[in-house]
Amino acid sequence: MSAQNPFDQKKAAILSEINSSQPDLSPKGSIDRLCLPIIKLINSHEDMVTTSSCSGRISVFAEGVKDYKGNVKVGGKGQGGKWLYVSHDSDKVRGWIDTLNTSDQEIISGTVEDNLIASDGSTRYLLYKYEPFILHVKCRNFEMxxxxxxxxxxxxxxxxxxxxxxxxxVRINIKLDVPIGFVDDKEKLNLFVSPNYIQLLDKLTLTKFEENEKKMKELYVKIENQIINGNPIASLEAKKEQETKEERRERKRREGLERQRKAKDQKAAATD
Amino acid sequence: MSAQNPFDQKKAAILSEINSSQPDLSPKGSIDRLCLPIIKLINSHEDMVTTSSCSGRISVFAEGVKDYKGNVKVGGKGQGGKWLYVSHDSDKVRGWIDTLNTSDQEIISGTVEDNLIASDGSTRYLLYKYEPFILHVKCRNFEMxxxxxxxxxxxxxxxxxxxxxxxxxVRINIKLDVPIGFVDDKEKLNLFVSPNYIQLLDKLTLTKFEENEKKMKELYVKIENQIINGNPIASLEAKKEQETKEERRERKRREGLERQRKAKDQKAAATD
Known part of the structure; x- marks a missing residue:
């Protein structure tokens, strides 16, 4: 193998890991199915390599033990909290609550009692979340x-x-972040929303999954058109749109000098 | 006034706007009180200027008219949605709902009806949000x-x-994003959570305001210590922590070459 620069070495190592049958370092151990096309596309470019990704997910999180000020207790039982449910699959959104309602871990339906509103910061909330697609891409240089x-x-x-x-x-703001209950001192899960409200959240999460997938596909097409098959004019146009008035003036000045220089060079070449 | 480069021109223009008594371009028209110390600190550095900020806020948003697929209808009444309530002030979190319960705009307390779960994508949700501090800073160069x-x-x-x-x-992930109701076809606001649940959300929002302010103060101190009064060694240490194995090797190689070069220069200087 010939000597490689650090970027190429890193890229080769990452690609060999992606293509191996070993589980990766994520909790799930593999790349989310929906991310595969865009990962493959990006990695087909010699100046980019994907380093981590998540295609979007629903999760239900139980907060860890906290003190009265809301600070997480070190060494307490349940310290740091835990994920009760995580899925990257829109087919596994509806029905998540049934998987939690087991003999070990009963869910108590209820409402928000007055004492909960008056309580100190130690309440351990149950949080329902939707988090969208996120992707990290290491590039060979700042220009890329x-x-x-x-x-x-x-x-x-x-x-x-x-x-x-x-x-x-690469991040987008398609989120849900909803407190749906709390963990009581017997470690039981108490809901303070109705079963119908949970169903409504699930329905909204499904629309987030759809919206998110649509945006992922749009991004795929844009990267393909503008970077993989991209022409430098398109990227110059994008640059023009981003620049400030002062930067535009500075660029125009540089472009003018460049033209003068070229004209002079041509003149010099013609008279040589 | 002497000739300035584009960054200095932009910085001078922004500072003169900040210091004027005219309203700025934000909907609120002025800088949030909590942002003032960090903005002043950052702008005291010759290589940075703040361009926009929000200290964190509670908001209640009514979605605009959508078609059955959930796409926003163009030209429909209420198109694009509207903010019913926005406040950057933690003293104005509790009681927001009373400001909406007017003769013009009655709020109907309720639950999630079965037909809402079965409905198409056209439901116009009422969204309760907490969004944290965000700050944009233009820097003179990439190093800064x-x-x-x-x-x-x-x-x-x-x-x-x-x-x-x-x-x-500069962004942090301290958020709430909760559907609390919907706008019906008579433009009335229907809640599908209880008044106690709203009170609980308000309580949680107040803890978000606190957490957010604590993080803003931490950031202030870190910027002051590491950038304003910063020493280059601290920033070199931070760099070492971020770099990959290959980058470390490359840096070590460069540092080695640099030492050799200096040693050679000293030797040359000594023998000159």
Missing amino acids: ASRLYNVAMACGFRESGIGSNNLVA | ASRLYNVAMACGFRESGIGSNNLVA
């Missing part, structure tokens, strides 16, 4: 990171950003 | 943007990112 960032932003992934070492985070 | 980004990330603002033109977005 910038191109990917601009395409993602223009496609509605408005919480994207470039981090250290040309690592681009 | 990178330093600010690293400090923000290390301080728990894990959704931060660098955008185009060295604009850093």
Whole structure:
């Protein structure tokens, strides 16, 4: 194997891990099915490699033991909280609550009692969440990171950003974050919303899954058109849209100098 | 006034706007009180200028008219939706619902009816949100943007990112995003949660306001210590923590070459 630069080494290592049959480092141990097309597309470009991804998920989280100020207790039982349910599959949204209603872990339906409103910060909430697609892409250089960032932003992934070492985070704001109950001192799960409200949340989560998948497909097409099969003019246009008045003036000045220089070079070449 | 580069021009224009008594371009027309210290701190550095901010807020949003697929109808009444309540002030969290319960706009308390669960995508939801502090800072160069980004990330603002033109977005994930009702075809607001549940949400929002303010203060201190009064060693340490194995090897190699070069220069200087 010939000597490679650090980016190529990292890319080769990541691709070999993706293509192996070993579980990866995520809790789930594998790449989400819906992420595979965009991961394959991005990795087909020699200046990009995907480092982590999540296709979007529903989760139900039980908070850990807290003190009266709401600070998580160190060493307490249930410290740090735990996920009671996680699924990346829209077919596994409806019915999640039945999987929690077991002999070990009974769910008590109820309402918000007055004493809960008056309680201190130690209440351990049950949180229902929908989190959208997120993708991290390491780029060979800042120019590549910038191109990917601009395409993602223009496609509605408005919480994207470039981090250290040309690592681009592609993020969108399609979320649900709903307190649906609490864990009592006997570790039982108490709901303070109705079964119908849970069904409504599940229905909303399904629309989030759809919206999210639609945005993922849009992003796929934009990356394919503007980066993989991209022409430099398109990326220059994108740049023009982003720049401020001062930057535009500065760019025009540079472009003018460049034209003058070229004209001079041509003249020099003609008279040589 | 002497000639300035584009960054200094932009910074001067922004500072003069901040210091004027004219309303700014935000819907509220002024900078949130809680943002003032950190904005002042950041703008005291010659290589940074704040371009927009929000100190965190509670909001209640009524979705606009949608078709059965959930797409927003163009030209429909209420198209695009509207904010029924927005406040950046934790003293104005409790009691928001009373401000909506007017003769013009009655709120109907209720539950989630079966027909709502079965309905198509056209339901116009009432959404209760808490959104945390967000800040945009334009930096003179990428090095400065990178330093600010690293400090923000290390301080728990894990959704931060660098955008185009060295604009850093400082973001944190402290959120609530809860469907609490819907707008019916007579434009009336129907809740499907109980008054006690709303009170509980308000209580949770107040803890979010507190947590958010605590994080803002932490960020202030970190920026002050590590950037404003910062020493280069601290920023080098932060860099070491972020880098990959390959990048570490590459840095070590560069540092080695640098040492050799210096040693050679000293030797040359000594023999000159």
